[in-house]
Amino acid sequence: xxxxxxxxxxxxxxxxxxxxxxxxxxxxxxxxxxxxxxxxxxxxxxxxxxxxxxxxxxxxxxxxxxxxxxxxxxxxxxxxxxxxxxxxxxxxxxxxxxxxxxxxxxxxxxxxxxxxxxxxxxxxxxxxxxxxxxxxxxxxxxxxxxxxxxxxxxxxxxxxxxxxxxxxxxxxxxxxxxxxxxxxxxxxxxxxxxxxxxxxxxxxxxxxxxxxxxxxxxxxxxx
Numbered sequence: 001x002x003x004x005x006x007x008x009x010x011x012x013x014x015x016x017x018x019x020x021x022x023x024x025x026x027x028x029x030x031x032x033x034x035x036x037x038x039x040x041x042x043x044x045x046x047x048x049x050x051x052x053x054x055x056x057x058x059x060x061x062x063x064x065x066x067x068x069x070x071x072x073x074x075x076x077x078x079x080x081x082x083x084x085x086x087x088x089x090x091x092x093x094x095x096x097x098x099x100x101x102x103x104x105x106x107x108x109x110x111x112x113x114x115x116x117x118x119x120x121x122x123x124x125x126x127x128x129x130x131x132x133x134x135x136x137x138x139x140x141x142x143x144x145x146x147x148x149x150x151x152x153x154x155x156x157x158x159x160x161x162x163x164x165x166x167x168x169x170x171x172x173x174x175x176x177x178x179x180x181x182x183x184x185x186x187x188x189x190x191x192x193x194x195x196x197x198x199x200x201x202x203x204x205x206x207x208x209x210x211x212x213x214x215x216x217x218x219x220x221x222x223x
Contacts (some may be wrong), residue, residue, distance in 0.1 A: 005036075005103065005185075006027040006036040006037050007034075007035045007036045007037070007211070007212050007214075008036065008037045008038075008039065008104065008211040009015075009031070009032070009035040009037065009038050009039065009199045009208060009209070009210055009211075010039045010041055010111060010196075010208065010209040010210075010211070010216075011031075011038070011039070011040060011041065011042065011198060011199075011201060011208040011209075012041035012042050012043060012097050012113065012182025012183070012198040012199065012200065012208075013041075013042065013043040013077070013114050013182050013183070013185055013198075013199070013200040013201065013202070014028070014040070014043065014044050014200075014201050015043055015045070015046045015049075015061050015079065015141075015200075015202060015203075016044060016045045016046070016048045016055065016058075016207040017045065017046055017049040017050050017055070017058075017137075017141070018048075018049065018054050018058055019059055019138075019141070019170060020053065020059045020060060022199070023072070023204075023223065024055070024223070025059065025062070025063070026058065027201075027206065028063060028201070028221035029063060031061075031206075031208075032063065032066045032067060032070065033066055034105070035070065035210070036070065037070055037071065037072075037073075038067060038070040038071075038073070039073045039075065039100060039111055040072060040073070040075060041070070041075050041077070041111055041112070041113055041180060041181070041182040041198050042075050042077025042079075042080065042091070042112075042114070042115070042182050042183065043074060043077035043078065043079040043080055043113065043182065044074065044077070044080055044092075045060075045079070045080050046080065046137065047080060047081070047084040047128055048079055048128065048131055048132070048136070049132065049137040049138065049141070050132065051084075051132075052080075052084055052085040052086065052088070052089075056088050056091065056117075057069065060091075060148060061091070062132070063092070064091045064092040064166040065093050067093060068091070068092060068094065069091040069095040070094070070111060071095075071096065071127075072085065072092065072093045072094055072095075073093065073095045073100050073111075074089060074092070074093035074095065074096045074097075075097060075098065075099065075100055075111060075112060075113055076096070076097070076098050076113065076117035077113040077115065077182065077183065078113065078120060078121040078183065079121070082096070082098075083121060083123060084125070084128070085118055086092025088204040098112060098113075099111065099112035100112070101137065101176070104211060104214045105213055105214025105215075106189065106214060107177045107178070107214040107215070107216075108175065108176040108177050108178075109177065109178050109179075109180055109216075110173070110176045110178070110179050110180065111174060111180040112179075112180070113168065113181065113182050113183050114181030114182055114184065114197075115179065115183045117165075117166045117169060118162050118166065118183060118184070119166065120209035121200060135198070144202070145203040146204070148202060148203040148204065148205050149203060152205065153187075153199075153200075153207065153220070156184070156185040156186045156200070159184035159185055159186040160184075160186050160188070162186075163181075163184055163186055163188060163190075163195065163197055166179070166181060166195060167190065167193035167195050168192075170193055170194045170195040171192075171193045171194055171195075171217075173194065176194070177194060178194050178195070178196050178216065179194060179195055179196070180196040180198060180209065181195070181196070181197055181198070182197060182198045182199070182200075183197075184197060185199065185200040185202075186198025186199070187200070187207035187208075187209075187218055187220065188218065189209075189216055189217075196209055196216055196218075196219060199218075199220075201223075204222050204223055206220070206221050206222065206223050207218070207219065207220050
């Protein structure tokens, strides 16, 4: 159970890579420093772009002491599965799990990345090597960044269909008040169906969940 006065951040799909972006780093440093507890809901880094060994050696590692200080809970996603990393994930997280359940002010949350409710991705390391060799994710990153800068977060709105497909599961969970997923990149809070999506932080667009006094709030901002 969380402390009564804690400010809890749930953030997902940062997709950090060897492509270090100072503006994004500055934003994350300020965001992480301003809360009491952090839950990274999957896809913190991406094996589609680089290896874990390459990632932990980047300048993003300057965020690791802050994350450790906040006793960050790290939830594996489909881009950063457990099989693609090692115990060095303890450099930036206090706990590493596939799902995390907690309660604050009487409100119960179950946090998991969400890809297992939808479609899982490939786990083959050979596939990852081919993907990286042809730089498919570099191309995808460029196109996605361009669309975000011109059209904003609405490029992810079609993913509401995927969010909706999870809602029958979340609505029928009697032991929690909210199921919190990421993965689809479309952030929302649907109280009726007990589903929260923690969104994405990418190319100047930031969506995340901030919980104070047990109440979740969706934050949408630019950086």
